[in-house]
Amino acid sequence: MSTGTNRYEDIPERDIPSPNLARPYTLTAGRTRTEVYLPLEAPVHTNVPIAPNMWPTNDARTKIIGLCTNGPSVAEISARLGLPLGVTRVLVGDLVEAGNLRLSATLDDDATAAERRELIGRTLRGLRAL
Secondary structure, three states: OOOOOOOOOOOOHHHOOOOOOOOHHHHOOOOOOOOOOOOOOOEEEEOOOOOOOOOOOOOHHHHHHHHHHHOOEHHHHHHHHOOOHHHHHHHHHHHHHOOOEEEOOOOOOOOOHHHHHHHHHHHHHHHHHO
């Protein structure tokens, strides 16, 4: 019988989630905004040549740069890396400002049917990655 004091007392230890040792805001030094306008659907691409960096291979910025060779949206990057959207926007904004990444234009009222289908496809891929 459960006493109600420990919400994990009836769950095997192997199934208890481990705590996240690095809070998301530590990745952005507490910042929640970026100076770069980043629509969620904006495709992000790696600039060639990539500006040199000094981050470890497991750093979120290195992972973001690696993903951007295929032009994912900001929302897709967030979903694929399991990062909060706000954190992803700040990190992508930093990388754009540093010259590592570039944004492609998003759709406007003059977009073709093919461009709209591509946007829907990217959106669906991002949702599936969640």
